[in-house]
Amino acid sequence: MKSLRRDVSSNPQAANVTSKVFVRSTKSGKVQKIVRELYLRQDIPCSSKLCSLCPSIAPADANGNIAPFILSDRPAGTKAFPRGHYLVPDTNALLNGMDLFEHTGAFYDVIILQTVLEELKNQSLPLYNRLLALIKTDEKRFYLFFNEFRLETHVRRGPDESINDRNDRAVRTVASWYGEHLRESSKNGKKEKAVPAIVVITDDRDSLRKAKDEHITALSLADYVAGLEDPGRLLDMISESKEARDAKGAARGELFYPEYYTMSKLMTGLRAGNLHQGVFNVSPYNYLEGSVNVAAFDKPLLILGRDNSNRAIAGDVVVVEVLPKDQWKTPSTKIVDEEAVTQNDNPDTEETEAVVTDRERKALQEEVKKAHGKGAEGKPQPTAKVVGVIKRSWRQYVGHVDPNSTGSQSASGRRQQMVFLLPMDKRVPKIRVRTRQASDLLDQRILVTIDSWDRNSRYPTGHFIRSLGELETKGAETEALLLEYDVQYKPFPKSVLDCLPSEGHDWKVPASKEHKGWRGRRDLRDLLICSIDPPGCQDIDDALHARLLPNGNFEVGVHIADVSHFVKPNNAMNLEASVRGTTVYLVDKRIDMLPSLLGTDLCSLKPYVERYAFSVLWEVTPNAEIVSSDFTKSVIRSREAFSYEQAQLRIDDSSKNDELTQSMRHLLHFSKVLRQKRMDAGALNLASPEVRIETDSDEVGDPLTDVKTKAMLETNSLVEEFMLLANITVASRIYESFSQTALLRRHATPPPQNFEDLSSQLSKKRGMELDVSSSGALANSLDRCVDPKNPFFNTLVRILATRCMTSAEYFCAGAHSESEFRHYGLASPIYTHFTSPIRRYADLLVHRQLASAIGYEGEDGHAVIEGVSTRNKLEDICRNINYRHRNAQFAGRASIEYYVGQALKARGEKMAAGGVDAGIDEEGYVMRVFENGIVVFVPRFGIEGVVRLEDFVLPGESGACSVAERRELAAHRTTEFDSEEYTLHVAEKGHPEKERGVIVELFQKLRVNVSSVKEEGRGAGKRRVRILVTGA
């Protein structure tokens, strides 16, 4: 039998058509063979300004313009490449050295291959996004070359060739093509130009060898960097490459951690329900204790010890397996700090290390003992171990070098050594960093990233990125804080500023009503509108008015800055705002979501000028029954901008009877009725430990006078009530129009078990009951939690109750059923954010949706569709703004904490007598009791702090000791901890007299001495606020 095969090679079309074949596994379990045809072209430019050929062949856009060429015609040279060079990195070079490529000192004119970009995307999404950002910026001159689509550089995978080999070959093919192409094009050119060298950067030994054979210049990343200026600093920025790690691991051969399960095993387990997936959280008090909330159980699973947490870092999405029942334990009742336990580890001598040091083991054993102790509170809880990591959420961490780890030779200069980096975030383990500049890095805030955490290493390995500045300097600490909470603080790029109105500050509401800006806007300039905000507020989002209608009812209006008029969808400003998500308020700094021209001027509803607004108008009866509501875009002129105090004074001043004051009095009246209604419906009055800091007070006085607890005036609640009302009204309106895509905000009902601890603590210590069956019931029972002797007690309970709840979140209406829309805290069936579009992106989106819902067309008629968005897109946005919102809160709090510390320090320095800071005496309340310490809340400064054994001033002792002296004391202290009664008895070891001890219990009011001390170890530079318990 004879068989013939059709000859494809004779087909002239075959050369520029090829296909890419791969297997795709879908989420639903389907496995498909995918074939993609590739049509190869020859009009993809090299994008070098040297090239004389490409400008004529590059494809032009509709206007006949070709994309500007990126690669410089005079690229930078080095010693090795005096005529300049273009870089062609392979994927591994980018994986190991992304920080280098981002560095502004070197790495210009880089050709990024499509092949490399795609490979990077598969390996690391964060790095991929960073690379994309690099390609977008002009100054670094990164050119994305679509090599797979260009006929000359397309590489067909040979038989038995691995994908890696093929991709390496693609990189080399491009390098040699570029070389040839540039030589050829410069030959054609009139003037003789020096052709830059094309340098392949690869760490693959095989590829380096092949490049040599093919006469292509190729260097490893380290070799290339060594030829640049300041190689020491740059070399530190290279991740420890996989090969080096492997070599080391093989040499040592010791494995400290169990291996992760294979992906398929994890998937099978997850589907079968015997493995669970969740986010790994670490207790802020005990770094060895983690927990994972999983969908299958109401309570989180405990993960105790390094062994079980198995290289997971706080925030990672992990898969856990429940441990057998005999290994179940209670959550720890002890404060365990990493630096206290592992102080003596040496980062270089890895041979001696075990995953669980003896000290750690001892710390754990003590907990187990307790767990097997007694009754209800000591009931063992299910524990689990991490068996796989689905997604690492490693980011860049801010910290400082542990001075103990630098070793004695630190002075000896540029020698490379391992140091430990102590991250600011206590939940993150110390990071082993290889550096050549250890001595320079001491006492600096530095930024590092984690590269890997292998089974053979007790701590994760990372590399240095950059230094933020000296510890405890304001600049470094502020930047550290912003980095730590992932706040985008860089100035707005030009592309964003280009989106601003060209008139700048001179922009005005058009005078003529015929102007297109007036289209669809109601003229509300004659209304007596005013705004009430915190003092010094520049970004005024909202303004109010009330007036009597002829029929005896009132018209109440809430007017919100019309940001959506200035921020159009699909431009750079909108994108930037959606990424930032929210304005972040620090004590002395505001990181704006929108450029300040808009935020503080054009959008801001400043008094005496006309501004565009989005108004919600209600007709209400004198009893605050809402008759009707109306929404409209408008033009307003605010009559006055009050601060809360000013407004309060004006209302209380009975001599003033002008219309504006009257209308404010009406508003106040309505707000009280509304508030009562809301409370009757079961809204919660929650408390958070907030203090406000007024920075503009004079320098001479006591710095602490700046720290003020937030006073609640009636006018605060006036504004708040109307904002809530506006938000609720708008929420139902947009939900009516967009049943799937309305952007809403919900606060999920917390599961009752969240309150279990607090509930049992209350009933044990105070005999009070907490009814958590509904928000109303909870509100009532919170109201009953009053201690006549201790007026702050109620607030304390509220703070604790707030912590038991879930946090509110933005969501898209289609993501939940209508019954899940409820806002638990506000007891409202539906809610959204509408009233602060200057500082929250969610509100801006809601504005667009509402405008679309009421049929507002805008200047160009596009507004109707601007509000419409797909659900997927909205859900992405929700995820981001929820995250940003949370981080903004954390950053704000951390900023206040830092400021309080600094204020205490400043005061301490001023008041210091005899070199010892006397501190300041305040009232404090016990929030939590541990076996070896307590957590105390100091309302005056809104701070809470851990009080360790040594910080108890026993009767008869002097409180004025330095930190070092006190530290000595810890060893002499003995404690008796009663987990049932939440009491801790601290006494001096071996002291016969019983009265030389202190007994503290939960909720107790204490006299404490607050001072700021320079913290050692983890929080260094942060000025730990030290709290001394001076008396019960």
Add this chain to the structure above:
Amino acid sequence: MAAQRQASSASQTPHLSPAELSYLYTSLSLPKTPIRPDGRSTTQFRPLTAESNILPGTNGSARIGFADGTQAVVGVKAEVEKTTVAADTLDARGLFQQQESPAAAAGDREAQEGLGSAAVSGHGSWVQMSIEIPGFRDDDALPVFLSEMLRESLVGAVSGSGGEDMAGGLKGRLVINKRWHWRLYIDVLLLSQPLSYPLPLLSLTTHLALLSTKLPKLKSQGEEDPLFDDDWAAAQYLYPRSAPGSTAPVTTSQQVRPPVTLLVISVADNVIFDPTREEIAVADAVLAISVARDGGHDGLKLLSIRTIDPPSRLTQPGVPNSENVNMLANATSVDDSAAGGATAVNLATGDEEVSGVWRPRRGGAKRSVLARMVKTVLRKGGVGEEVLEGLEGVEVE
């Protein structure tokens, strides 16, 4: 009705006159050296063109064209599917725990093979076949009958109880683990009119397509949910082949090949392979013989024999002169002895055979002829091996 009957029968009968039929029959039935119209020997196949992997979107595909102009394309697609029967009987939890200890895994594997043979040996319904023939509806008798014939030999053929035989069956190869299997969709498309009975063409094309079929490489182990390598180049042949040029001894599983079904006819005592349409029209018996190479031993294995309704029974009979009224009128003097001498009872027709006069065949073949047919196919170096080797020679990549 006539068309229907014709369709179900071996092929459309060519429009040959009884005299032509008789002539053809006579030359084919010459003892020892039958003369075929195209001059081939009895076991000689017509030349064909074949190529595989012609459809990039499929897991495997092939096209074969016979010299008479008939052409077929076969595409094989595979899909992962959950084994429902097994999921009921097996406790997934238990399975998972079993896998916990890697030390016991090896022992487990053997135990598993003993257990739950239903899940291990596969199920016939995992192979789905559809045949499209121009001019026929998909529920017409011919496509249904053909697809069942092909599927049956593919799936059920090697269904012995021993593990050894299992290696050859297709369905056994589709098992991924106890809870998962592949489902195979074989789509057969006849590109031309069914000029001759399309069975051999379709069978050969299917065989070739299966030879070129690859399944994504499994990355997961044991009873885990399957996870596959996304590199298509790493995909593995459904029927593993020995690498060209490698001198490694060929393992049993590498020898196993999917079955082919050959069409054989008998004319008098002669056995003729690869019959043309005209040859079928005068066949005494038409047989479809399915063979496959089994890993167990060197030779071929007979999977099935099916007789096919010979179209010759539908032909118009010729009228002998003795019965021809016209002839009787003017030629009564034709010598009786000549006619009488030639008359013999033919087995196949049951009628008196008059030399040179066509009688429709009634089917049936002598036992010895059947035996010879099978033997010719299975014999070492026989027709079966020749065909398989020929197909093997088609470059797969």
